[in-house]
Amino acid sequence: MESSFQNRCNHPECSINTPMKHYDFKKIVLLHSKICERMYHKYNYRKFLYVDLNSGPGYYSDIKEKCSPYIYLDIIHGYCSFKPEIHFIENNADIYTDLTDFYRNNYQGTFNDNIRFHKSGNLDFAHEFCYNYSQHNAKWMFGLVFADPMGAGKDEFNALSIFAETFPHVDLMIHLQGANIKRCNMSPKTNATGHLSLCEYIDLIDKKKFLIRTPHYKQQHSFLLCTNWCDYPEYQKIGFYDIKSKKGQEIFNDIAFKKGGCIDN
Numbered sequence: 519m520e521s522s523f524q525n526r527c528n529h530p531e532c533s534i535n536t537p538m539k540h541y542d543f544k545k546i547v548l549l550h551s552k553i554c555e556r557m558y559h560k561y562n563y564r565k566f567l568y569v570d571l572n573s574g575p576g577y578y579s580d581i582k583e584k585c586s587p588y589i590y591l592d593i594i595h596g597y598c599s600f601k602p603e604i605h606f607i608e609n610n611a612d613i614y615t616d617l618t619d620f621y622r623n624n625y626q627g628t629f630n631d632n633i634r635f636h637k638s639g640n641l642d643f644a645h646e647f648c649y650n651y652s653q654h655n656a657k658w659m660f661g662l663v664f665a666d667p668m669g670a671g672k673d674e675f676n677a678l679s680i681f682a683e684t685f686p687h688v689d690l691m692i693h694l695q696g697a698n699i700k701r702c703n704m705s706p707k708t709n710a711t712g713h714l715s716l717c718e719y720i721d722l723i724d725k726k727k728f729l730i731r732t733p734h735y736k737q738q739h740s741f742l743l744c745t746n747w748c749d750y751p752e753y754q755k756i757g758f759y760d761i762k763s764k765k766g767q768e769i770f771n772d773i774a775f776k777k778g779g780c781i782d783n
Protein backbone atom coordinates (compact mmCIF):
# COMPACT_ATOMS: atom_id res chain seq x y z
CA MET A 519 0.00 0.00 0.00
CA GLU A 520 2.79 2.40 0.95
CA SER A 521 4.72 1.90 -2.29
CA SER A 522 1.66 2.47 -4.51
CA PHE A 523 0.91 5.65 -2.55
CA GLN A 524 4.51 6.78 -2.89
CA ASN A 525 4.28 6.25 -6.64
CA ARG A 526 1.39 8.70 -6.70
CA CYS A 527 3.08 11.26 -4.45
CA ASN A 528 6.32 12.45 -6.02
CA HIS A 529 7.49 14.54 -3.10
CA PRO A 530 9.96 12.93 -0.65
CA GLU A 531 8.36 14.89 2.22
CA CYS A 532 4.98 13.29 1.46
CA SER A 533 4.02 9.90 2.96
CA ILE A 534 0.99 7.66 3.18
CA ASN A 535 0.00 9.54 6.35
CA THR A 536 0.23 13.04 4.86
CA PRO A 537 -3.54 13.40 4.21
CA MET A 538 -4.26 12.27 7.78
CA LYS A 539 -1.66 14.68 9.15
CA HIS A 540 -3.35 17.49 7.21
CA TYR A 541 -6.77 16.44 8.51
CA ASP A 542 -5.48 16.59 12.11
CA PHE A 543 -3.62 19.86 11.51
CA LYS A 544 -6.80 21.43 10.15
CA LYS A 545 -8.80 20.39 13.20
CA ILE A 546 -6.23 21.81 15.64
CA VAL A 547 -5.66 25.05 13.74
CA LEU A 548 -9.39 25.59 13.34
CA LEU A 549 -9.76 25.38 17.12
CA HIS A 550 -6.75 27.64 17.67
CA SER A 551 -8.09 30.21 15.19
CA LYS A 552 -11.51 30.22 16.83
CA ILE A 553 -9.85 30.91 20.19
CA CYS A 554 -7.86 33.76 18.55
CA GLU A 555 -11.10 35.08 17.06
CA ARG A 556 -12.62 35.28 20.56
CA MET A 557 -9.50 37.09 21.81
CA TYR A 558 -9.75 39.48 18.90
CA HIS A 559 -13.30 40.48 19.79
CA LYS A 560 -12.50 40.72 23.49
CA TYR A 561 -9.29 42.77 23.11
CA ASN A 562 -9.51 44.33 19.68
CA TYR A 563 -6.19 46.07 19.97
CA ARG A 564 -4.38 42.72 19.82
CA LYS A 565 -2.43 41.74 16.71
CA PHE A 566 -1.92 38.21 15.42
CA LEU A 567 1.07 36.41 13.95
CA TYR A 568 1.22 33.13 12.03
CA VAL A 569 4.53 31.57 10.96
CA ASP A 570 4.94 28.26 9.09
CA LEU A 571 8.60 27.23 9.49
CA ASN A 572 8.35 24.28 7.04
CA SER A 573 5.87 25.32 4.39
CA GLY A 574 6.50 22.63 1.77
CA PRO A 575 5.25 22.99 -1.83
CA GLY A 576 1.82 24.35 -0.89
CA TYR A 577 -0.02 21.67 -2.85
CA TYR A 578 0.65 18.02 -3.70
CA SER A 579 -0.99 17.96 -7.13
CA ASP A 580 -0.68 14.19 -7.56
CA ILE A 581 -2.73 13.48 -4.43
CA LYS A 582 -4.71 16.77 -4.61
CA GLU A 583 -3.79 17.86 -1.09
CA LYS A 584 -3.12 21.37 0.14
CA CYS A 585 -0.20 21.72 2.57
CA SER A 586 -0.22 23.53 5.90
CA PRO A 587 0.14 27.12 4.54
CA TYR A 588 -3.00 26.94 2.41
CA ILE A 589 -4.93 24.90 4.96
CA TYR A 590 -4.25 27.80 7.32
CA LEU A 591 -5.24 30.48 4.78
CA ASP A 592 -8.52 28.67 4.04
CA ILE A 593 -9.35 28.61 7.75
CA ILE A 594 -8.51 32.29 8.21
CA HIS A 595 -10.54 33.30 5.17
CA GLY A 596 -13.43 31.01 6.07
CA TYR A 597 -13.87 31.53 9.79
CA CYS A 598 -11.96 34.54 11.10
CA SER A 599 -12.33 38.29 10.95
CA PHE A 600 -8.85 39.13 12.26
CA LYS A 601 -6.04 39.56 9.73
CA PRO A 602 -2.82 37.97 10.95
CA GLU A 603 0.65 38.90 9.86
CA ILE A 604 1.70 35.72 8.02
CA HIS A 605 5.16 34.34 7.16
CA PHE A 606 5.75 31.19 5.11
CA ILE A 607 9.30 29.77 5.21
CA GLU A 608 10.78 27.19 2.83
CA ASN A 609 14.49 26.62 2.21
CA ASN A 610 14.39 24.38 -0.87
CA ALA A 611 14.46 26.54 -4.01
CA ASP A 612 12.26 24.25 -6.19
CA ILE A 613 9.74 23.68 -3.42
CA TYR A 614 9.69 27.42 -2.73
CA THR A 615 8.83 28.06 -6.39
CA ASP A 616 5.90 25.60 -6.19
CA LEU A 617 4.73 27.25 -2.96
CA THR A 618 4.71 30.78 -4.37
CA ASP A 619 3.30 29.71 -7.78
CA PHE A 620 0.36 28.10 -6.02
CA TYR A 621 -0.32 31.34 -4.17
CA ARG A 622 -0.06 33.42 -7.35
CA ASN A 623 -2.44 31.11 -9.24
CA ASN A 624 -5.03 30.59 -6.52
CA TYR A 625 -4.99 33.31 -3.88
CA GLN A 626 -3.31 36.49 -5.03
CA GLY A 627 -5.70 39.42 -5.23
CA THR A 628 -8.53 37.43 -3.64
CA PHE A 629 -7.95 38.47 -0.04
CA ASN A 630 -6.26 41.41 1.54
CA ASP A 631 -3.62 39.24 3.18
CA ASN A 632 -0.51 40.41 4.94
CA ILE A 633 1.69 37.52 3.72
CA ARG A 634 5.44 37.28 3.19
CA PHE A 635 7.21 34.28 1.65
CA HIS A 636 10.84 33.61 2.66
CA LYS A 637 13.26 31.40 0.75
CA SER A 638 15.40 30.81 3.82
CA GLY A 639 16.46 28.36 6.50
CA ASN A 640 13.97 28.57 9.34
CA LEU A 641 16.63 29.06 12.04
CA ASP A 642 18.19 31.99 10.17
CA PHE A 643 14.71 33.41 9.67
CA ALA A 644 13.90 33.10 13.40
CA HIS A 645 17.12 34.89 14.40
CA GLU A 646 16.63 37.76 11.99
CA PHE A 647 12.88 38.17 12.36
CA CYS A 648 12.81 38.05 16.17
CA TYR A 649 15.90 40.21 16.56
CA ASN A 650 14.38 42.94 14.39
CA TYR A 651 10.83 42.82 15.76
CA SER A 652 9.85 45.69 18.02
CA GLN A 653 9.92 44.31 21.56
CA HIS A 654 6.87 46.33 22.50
CA ASN A 655 4.78 44.95 19.61
CA ALA A 656 6.04 41.39 20.14
CA LYS A 657 4.86 41.44 23.74
CA TRP A 658 1.23 42.00 22.72
CA MET A 659 1.06 39.68 19.76
CA PHE A 660 -1.09 36.50 19.80
CA GLY A 661 -0.96 33.69 17.27
CA LEU A 662 0.87 30.52 16.31
CA VAL A 663 4.24 29.37 14.98
CA PHE A 664 4.05 25.93 13.34
CA ALA A 665 6.95 23.56 12.60
CA ASP A 666 6.65 20.42 10.51
CA PRO A 667 10.20 19.00 10.28
CA MET A 668 11.20 16.04 8.16
CA GLY A 669 13.65 14.69 10.77
CA ALA A 670 14.03 15.17 14.51
CA GLY A 671 13.66 18.95 14.24
CA LYS A 672 16.99 20.33 15.45
CA ASP A 673 16.69 23.68 13.61
CA GLU A 674 12.95 23.84 14.26
CA PHE A 675 13.24 23.41 18.06
CA ASN A 676 15.99 26.03 18.14
CA ALA A 677 13.83 28.39 16.05
CA LEU A 678 10.82 27.78 18.33
CA SER A 679 12.90 28.63 21.41
CA ILE A 680 13.78 32.00 19.84
CA PHE A 681 10.08 32.68 19.13
CA ALA A 682 9.20 31.71 22.72
CA GLU A 683 11.64 34.30 24.07
CA THR A 684 10.39 37.06 21.79
CA PHE A 685 6.63 36.46 21.66
CA PRO A 686 5.34 35.41 25.11
CA HIS A 687 1.68 35.17 23.97
CA VAL A 688 2.26 33.40 20.67
CA ASP A 689 1.72 29.63 20.86
CA LEU A 690 4.13 27.17 19.26
CA MET A 691 3.24 23.86 17.69
CA ILE A 692 5.44 21.13 16.23
CA HIS A 693 4.35 18.05 14.34
CA LEU A 694 6.19 15.05 15.78
CA GLN A 695 6.57 11.65 14.22
CA GLY A 696 7.45 9.12 16.94
CA ALA A 697 8.84 6.62 14.42
CA ASN A 698 11.21 9.28 13.02
CA ILE A 699 12.35 10.42 16.45
CA LYS A 700 13.20 6.84 17.41
CA ARG A 701 15.14 6.38 14.18
CA CYS A 702 17.12 9.59 14.82
CA ASN A 703 17.79 8.71 18.46
CA MET A 704 19.33 5.41 17.38
CA SER A 705 21.39 6.79 14.52
CA PRO A 706 25.07 7.55 15.24
CA LYS A 707 25.00 9.95 12.26
CA THR A 708 22.31 12.25 13.76
CA ASN A 709 23.92 12.04 17.20
CA ALA A 710 27.20 13.22 15.70
CA THR A 711 25.54 16.36 14.31
CA GLY A 712 24.59 17.70 17.75
CA HIS A 713 21.08 16.25 17.70
CA LEU A 714 19.40 16.37 21.13
CA SER A 715 16.69 14.15 22.56
CA LEU A 716 13.09 15.39 22.54
CA CYS A 717 13.34 15.88 26.32
CA GLU A 718 16.36 18.15 25.87
CA TYR A 719 14.66 20.06 23.05
CA ILE A 720 11.62 21.01 25.10
CA ASP A 721 13.91 22.29 27.83
CA LEU A 722 14.98 24.96 25.32
CA ILE A 723 11.45 26.32 25.04
CA ASP A 724 10.34 28.85 27.61
CA LYS A 725 6.59 28.17 27.80
CA LYS A 726 4.48 27.27 30.82
CA LYS A 727 2.46 24.41 29.33
CA PHE A 728 3.28 21.61 26.91
CA LEU A 729 0.30 19.71 25.55
CA ILE A 730 0.82 16.52 23.56
CA ARG A 731 -1.76 14.99 21.23
CA THR A 732 -2.43 11.25 21.33
CA PRO A 733 -0.31 9.71 18.55
CA HIS A 734 -2.16 8.48 15.47
CA TYR A 735 -1.30 5.74 12.95
CA LYS A 736 1.65 3.38 12.76
CA GLN A 737 4.14 6.24 12.35
CA GLN A 738 2.95 7.79 15.66
CA HIS A 739 1.98 11.19 14.28
CA SER A 740 1.51 13.64 17.10
CA PHE A 741 1.53 17.40 17.78
CA LEU A 742 3.17 19.22 20.66
CA LEU A 743 1.56 22.54 21.57
CA CYS A 744 3.64 24.90 23.72
CA THR A 745 1.72 27.75 25.35
CA ASN A 746 1.61 30.20 28.23
CA TRP A 747 -2.15 30.00 28.22
CA CYS A 748 -3.06 27.61 31.01
CA ASP A 749 -6.80 27.17 30.45
CA TYR A 750 -7.08 24.53 27.75
CA PRO A 751 -10.20 22.32 28.17
CA GLU A 752 -10.98 22.70 24.45
CA TYR A 753 -7.66 21.09 23.53
CA GLN A 754 -8.35 18.16 25.84
CA LYS A 755 -11.52 17.49 23.83
CA ILE A 756 -9.42 16.91 20.71
CA GLY A 757 -6.95 14.54 22.36
CA PHE A 758 -4.30 16.80 23.93
CA TYR A 759 -2.83 16.04 27.35
CA ASP A 760 -0.60 18.13 29.59
CA ILE A 761 2.77 16.35 29.51
CA LYS A 762 2.83 16.56 33.30
CA SER A 763 -0.38 14.51 33.60
CA LYS A 764 -0.12 10.72 33.87
CA LYS A 765 -1.47 10.12 30.37
CA GLY A 766 0.58 13.00 28.91
CA GLN A 767 3.75 11.59 30.48
CA GLU A 768 3.06 8.18 29.00
CA ILE A 769 2.53 9.60 25.50
CA PHE A 770 5.48 11.96 25.66
CA ASN A 771 7.94 9.43 27.05
CA ASP A 772 6.90 6.90 24.43
CA ILE A 773 7.36 9.36 21.56
CA ALA A 774 10.58 10.72 23.09
CA PHE A 775 11.86 7.12 23.26
CA LYS A 776 13.06 7.44 26.84
CA LYS A 777 12.80 4.13 28.63
CA GLY A 778 13.01 5.66 32.10
CA GLY A 779 10.93 8.65 30.99
CA CYS A 780 12.04 12.25 31.11
CA ILE A 781 8.91 14.01 32.36
CA ASP A 782 8.13 13.94 36.04
CA ASN A 783 5.79 15.97 38.22
Ligand SMILES: C[S@@+](CC[C@H](N)C(=O)[O-])C[C@H]1O[C@@H](n2cnc3c(N)ncnc32)[C@H](O)[C@@H]1O
Binds near residue numbers: 574585586667
Ligand atom coordinates in the same frame (compact mmCIF):
# COMPACT_ATOMS: atom_id res chain seq x y z
C1 LIG B 1 7.46 17.69 6.04
S1 LIG B 1 7.70 18.92 4.83
C2 LIG B 1 6.46 20.10 5.18
C3 LIG B 1 5.16 19.78 4.64
C4 LIG B 1 4.05 20.78 4.83
N1 LIG B 1 4.13 21.54 6.07
C5 LIG B 1 2.73 20.05 4.75
O1 LIG B 1 1.79 20.46 5.38
O2 LIG B 1 2.66 19.06 4.02
C6 LIG B 1 9.10 19.82 5.43
C7 LIG B 1 9.50 21.00 4.55
O3 LIG B 1 10.45 21.79 5.25
C8 LIG B 1 11.50 22.17 4.36
N2 LIG B 1 12.68 22.36 5.22
C9 LIG B 1 13.50 21.43 5.73
N3 LIG B 1 14.44 22.00 6.52
C10 LIG B 1 14.19 23.33 6.51
C11 LIG B 1 14.82 24.45 7.13
N4 LIG B 1 15.87 24.29 7.93
N5 LIG B 1 14.31 25.67 6.90
C12 LIG B 1 13.21 25.84 6.10
N6 LIG B 1 12.58 24.81 5.48
C13 LIG B 1 13.06 23.57 5.69
C14 LIG B 1 11.62 21.01 3.39
O4 LIG B 1 12.19 21.42 2.17
C15 LIG B 1 10.17 20.56 3.24
O5 LIG B 1 9.54 21.20 2.16
